[in-house]
Structure formats: structure tokens, C-alpha cells
Amino acid sequence: MAEHIKVLVSEEEVDKRIRELGELISKDYAGKDVHMICVLKGGVFFMCELAKRITVPVSMDFMSVSSYGDDTKSSGVVRIAKDLDEPLEGKDVLIVEDIIDSGRTLSYLMKVLQERKPASMRLCTLLDKPDRRVKMVDVDYTGFNIPDEFVVGYGLDYAQKYRNLPFIGVVEGVE
Numbered sequence: 001m002a003e004h005i006k007v008l009v010s011e012e013e014v015d016k017r018i019r020e021l022g023e024l025i026s027k028d029y030a031g032k033d034v035h036m037i038c039v040l041k042g043g044v045f046f047m048c049e050l051a052k053r054i055t056v057p058v059s060m061d062f063m064s065v066s067s068y069g070d071d072t073k074s075s076g077v078v079r080i081a082k083d084l085d086e087p088l089e090g091k092d093v094l095i096v097e098d099i100i101d102s103g104r105t106l107s108y109l110m111k112v113l114q115e116r117k118p119a120s121m122r123l124c125t126l127l128d129k130p131d132r133r134v135k136m137v138d139v140d141y142t143g144f145n146i147p148d149e150f151v152v153g154y155g156l157d158y159a160q161k162y163r164n165l166p167f168i169g170v171v172e173g174v175e
Ligand SMILES: O=P(O)(O)OC[C@H]1O[C@H](OP(=O)(O)OP(=O)(O)O)[C@H](O)[C@@H]1O
Pocket: 039, 040, 041, 042, 043, 065, 066, 067, 068, 069, 074, 097, 098, 099, 100, 101, 102, 103, 104, 105, 106, 157
């Protein structure tokens, strides 16, 4: 069966929610600088759009972590493919992710990053699938809670495709 993408969250809804999150984060971090950490590759589109809506001073760093490879199921093994360039000590860190699914990636990553002694560490995710949680993760800012379906777009891939879609969609016709 050919793959078909059904819209789950439209471009307009995503844009509106990112503006709201930007306002909220700007208020919460008033008087501070925020050090945004993008979890590559999926987090990159959300990171760019969110950073543009934050009005306190922002610095950025990037980390690449992978557990899904080209599959729709997590391998269960989290691999750091690229580490951060800068130390985190004393910084107010905001981790930016596209999705929390089983929670394996972020529970692992937050443990690793907490050991680097940031002044504070919060997590912002565009999407959350709470029904799928295997590992507990404290999420501070969520764009949308979504049902247990494999989604693509806005950074999320299926076999590395569809990251560039400007909306969140569900791939139909995939096992
Ligand atoms: O909560 P989990 O079940 O761990 O799933 C969430 C993680 O999986 C995806 O990354 P992926 O491993 O596909 O890497 P990618 O961002 O490069 O696509 C996504 O971007 C999250 O990082």
C-alpha cells in the first residue's frame, strides 16, 4: 500500500501554539538568559521557530541522539552521535525536542546532562504521546498531547523522510 499522510495538527495550529509557548517561556525566564539545546535531528524545526518567539537572550547548542534509526519502533538503545560543544555548568538549560514517545531518549539524556551541573534544566516538547510512556520524564512545556500514532512532519521522520512537512501528519499504509 502506498504511503499517505493525514493531517493531525495543521500548520496554523502548530504556529499558534509555538507563539504561545514562546510567550510563556519568555515570562518564565524573565531576567535570565536561556540556553536552548536542540536534540537533533527531529528537534531542529521546532527549535528554530520557538527561538524566534522567545524575547529573553538566547544561546543555542546541538546534540544528536538516535534510537529509532529508520524504524517506527525504538531500538531501546540510545546512542549519542554528536555531543554538545559548550559546557552546561551554571546555565539555565531548556532542552527542545520534537516528541516524547516511550521517554527512553529523554530520560537518558536528562540524566547525562544533569551531571554537567546546569543552574536549571527544563524540557520543552512539541508533541507528547503519554500513552506510550515506558520511562518517566518530567515535561515542563508541551505543544500538543497526541494519540498513539506514528507521526511525521515538523522535524519528525519516517525512514528519514517527511521532516520538512510544515504540519504534523500520520503516515497511513505503514505497518
Ligand atoms: O521517547 P522516545 O521513544 O525515546 O522517542 C523520542 C525520540 O525519538 C525520535 O528521535 P530518533 O531516534 O528517531 O532520531 P531523529 O530525531 O534523528 O529522527 C525523536 O526525535 C525523539 O528524540
